[in-house]
Amino acid sequence: MSKYVTVVKWSQDPMSPEEYQQVLTYVGQQTAGNGLPAKYNGLNARSWVDESAANAFCDFAKALQQNQQTPTTATVYTVE
8 A cells, every 4th residue: 555745845944833733733634644744854744645635735735835935845755
C-alpha cells in the first residue's frame, strides 16, 4: 500500500499561533493514520494514507498562507 507525504514550504515560518491552531484543527479532523508530522529536508511534512487527503492538505496549506511575493508551496510524494 502506498503512503503519501506532503512537504510544505510555508510563506511565513514560524506561522502565527492562529495559523498553527488551524493546522492542528484541520489535521485533527482527518481519518486515523493521516496527518502524522514529519520533516523532509528541513521542511514541514505530513504523512497520509490517502492520496486525496494529501492533495487536500496541499490546497489547505496554500489557502492558509497566501502571499504573492513568497507563496506557500506544497508537494505530494508517493512512497511505495
